[in-house]
Amino acid sequence: MKKKGLMDHIFGAHNYEDFYNPKRQAKIKDLGDGKVKVLVWELPVRIWHWVNFLAIIVLMFTGLYIALAFSSARFETHATDFLMGWLRWVHFVTGFVFMAALLFRIYWTFVGNRYTTFDIYKPGFIRGLWESLKFYIFLPNKKPHTIGHNALAQFAYWIFFGLCSIILSITGLYMFFEPQQGTHFMMNTYILGWVPHVFGNSVKLHIWHQGAAWGTMIFMVAHIYLAFREDYLVRE
Amino acid sequence: MEKKSVFQSAIERGVSRRDFLKMCTALAATMGLEFSQTDKVVNAMETKEKVPVIWLQFQDCTGCSESFIRSSHPTTESVVLDLISLEYSEVLSAASGHQVEEAMEAVIEHYKGKYILATEGSIPEDGIYCMVGGKPANEIYERVAKNALAVIAYGSCSAWGGIAGAKPNPTNAKPVTAFDSGDTPVMIVPGCPPISEVMTGVIAHYLTFGILPELDGFGRPKAFYKHRIHDKCNRRAYFDAGLFVESFDDEASKQGYCLYKVGCKGPTTYNSCMEMRWNGGTSMPILSGNPCIGCSEDGFWDAGSFTERLADIPLPQKIATVDPAVIGGVVTGVATAAVVAHGAATAVKKNIDDKKNTHEDH
Numbered sequence: 290m291k292k293k294g295l296m297d298h299i300f301g302a303h304n305y306e307d308f309y310n311p312k313r314q315a316k317i318k319d320l321g322d323g324k325v326k327v328l329v330w331e332l333p334v335r336i337w338h339w340v341n342f343l344a345i346i347v348l349m350f351t352g353l354y355i356a357l358a359f360s361s362a363r364f365e366t367h368a369t370d371f372l373m374g375w376l377r378w379v380h381f382v383t384g385f386v387f388m389a390a391l392l393f394r395i396y397w398t399f400v401g402n403r404y405t406t407f408d409i410y411k412p413g414f415i416r417g418l419w420e421s422l423k424f425y426i427f428l429p430n431k432k433p434h435t436i437g438h439n440a441l442a443q444f445a446y447w448i449f450f451g452l453c454s455i456i457l458s459i460t461g462l463y464m465f466f467e468p469q470q471g472t473h474f475m476m477n478t479y480i481l482g483w484v485p486h487v488f489g490n491s492v493k494l495h496i497w498h499q500g501a502a503w504g505t506m507i508f509m510v511a512h513i514y515l516a517f518r519e520d521y522l523v524r525e
Numbered sequence: 526m527e528k529k530s531v532f533q534s535a536i537e538r539g540v541s542r543r544d545f546l547k548m549c550t551a552l553a554a555t556m557g558l559e560f561s562q563t564d565k566v567v568n569a570m571e572t573k574e575k576v577p578v579i580w581l582q583f584q585d586c587t588g589c590s591e592s593f594i595r596s597s598h599p600t601t602e603s604v605v606l607d608l609i610s611l612e613y614s615e616v617l618s619a620a621s622g623h624q625v626e627e628a629m630e631a632v633i634e635h636y637k638g639k640y641i642l643a644t645e646g647s648i649p650e651d652g653i654y655c656m657v658g659g660k661p662a663n664e665i666y667e668r669v670a671k672n673a674l675a676v677i678a679y680g681s682c683s684a685w686g687g688i689a690g691a692k693p694n695p696t697n698a699k700p701v702t703a704f705d706s707g708d709t710p711v712m713i714v715p716g717c718p719p720i721s722e723v724m725t726g727v728i729a730h731y732l733t734f735g736i737l738p739e740l741d742g743f744g745r746p747k748a749f750y751k752h753r754i755h756d757k758c759n760r761r762a763y764f765d766a767g768l769f770v771e772s773f774d775d776e777a778s779k780q781g782y783c784l785y786k787v788g789c790k791g792p793t794t795y796n797s798c799m800e801m802r803w804n805g806g807t808s809m810p811i812l813s814g815n816p817c818i819g820c821s822e823d824g825f826w827d828a829g830s831f832t833e834r835l836a837d838i839p840l841p842q843k844i845a846t847v848d849p850a851v852i853g854g855v856v857t858g859v860a861t862a863a864v865v866a867h868g869a870a871t872a873v874k875k876n877i878d879d880k881k882n883t884h885e886d887h
Contacts, residue, residue, distance in 0.1 A: 370766035
């Protein structure tokens with residue numbers, strides 16, 4: 290493999306195949322007839338995807354109720370009335386599922402096949418970003434056929450979805466433990482004590498949490514649409 | 526200056542031993558000590574001399590002083606006359622002008638490292654917008670704080686910047702923690718104003734144990750600021766049940782339902798109003814049907830309307846704020862519309878391209 294310079298790094302061809310760790314090959318099925326099927330998304334990644342999907346749906350609807358409390362007041366109350374309590378409980382449990390899934394996905398970045406990782410530091414990434422963007426805004430482009438995610442999609446996953454998930458987890462965890470404010474767990478700088486010094490007081494934490502939640506909603510709209518669009522355009 | 530214990534000066538003022546013990550018991554309760562620890566308080570008051578206090582006011586409204594003089598357990602007169610020796614206070618000092626300024630200098634000289642500095646109000650960064658006795662506020666603060674034993678920053682202005690520090694903050698007001706106090710520890714007691722028993726309680730804690738109370742990550746005394754209003758609220762059951770007041774005159778408000786939807790900041794506010802209550806334990810806002818306005822939190826004045834729960838994202842003009850749920854909903858709606866339009870454009874383009882290709886094939 291030829292050594293690449295900085296300019297190649299920025300404007301070089303968008304082809305990472307040479308740079309992948311050879312030990313992290315995806316499984317390839319020979320379909321005969323000169324065609325192969327590359328099994329890009331491993332089973333654990335697929336399971337993670339749908340667990341995450343369900344968690345986000347549940348979190349969004351329970352979260353919306355917790356934030357807006359849109360049910361109207363009733364006056365024939367019952368001893369078992371516990372709507373906000375239950376929805377908060379569901380939100381918390383699902384939140385922990387979401388965080389466990391996030392941790393698993395970060396772990397899988399290091400052990401999964403080459404398509405579970407990211408290529409931001411690899412040659413041609415910025416070129417790939419630009420060509421992918423032109424593809425999406427209907428300009429003539431040289432977006433290569435990528436196996437796995439294209440550069441723009443990777444960027445969106447890491448910066449948008451990844452960052453939002455991490456902000457949601459950290460602020461969510463802190464708010465979950467707020468009633469135990471005086472404990473070592475909340476005071477210790479190395480555990481959660483640093484959170485309010487980064488994100489601000491409780492009001493600001495709530496706003497970060499909601500902002501990041503809406504961030505994932507916008508990501509979801511674009512993600513679902515582009516998945517269908519890709520199928521529609523590439524289908525032969 | 527002669528040195529007398531707190532007990533001695535109280536007895537000289539005509540307080541009976543019985544009343545003195547009552548005061549100590551009240552103090553112990555205020556500090557959150559067990560009843561069995563009352564003797565520690567009594568012992569401290571019998572042996573320790575009154576602690577000199579300099580009370581500096583900067584960009585404030587004197588509301589904290591007003592709250593302080595309404596303390597009922599212990600009563601203000603027992604605090605001001607027995608517990609502490611208030612050497613300098615713009616509100617309470619009998620002397621004025623250069624005489625009282627001289628008194629302050631005398632304290633700094635005679636009690637170097639032994640007096641408590643209480644502050645009220647924020648300090649403008651340049652100091653020039655707040656001059657007392659011909660000196661800028663930041664210079665006064667830094668000099669008095671560096672020679673003090675401890676600084677107690679009373680009120681949200683001193684603790685966070687408060688009202689003077691709210692947008693657009695013309696004087697560039699800062700909390701006292703933004704200024705150099707040397708090695709002197711700073712404790713903040715936020716609130717607009719803080720609860721009077723909390724204000725006196727932290728001084729009593731110092732007198733009893735000789736150290737400042739345990740502080741949290743922001744420098745607030747844990748004993749009074751470790752719980753949110755929400756976690757101690759008497760209307761919490763209505764919150765969990767999902768029963769909310771929609772407007773201030775509806776049936777739900779008469780039933781005493783949760784004030785979450787009319788802007789209660791209880792879920793994001795650390796203070797002890799629910800336990801201590803106000804005006805000698807009479808009541809507090811939520812008990813009287815008004816939502817908590819979150820006055821002890823950083824930036825409460827900029828956090829939008831008192832009757833909106835979460836509206837902290839400022840609009841460009843910086844005069845109003847808007848709920849993140851509104852912004853989120855609008856942006857997601859716009860994104861969905863954009864996606865639909867983009868989808869339609871994709872379909873049209875593919876049709877044109879396909880037609881072109883079939884023409885070329887012929």
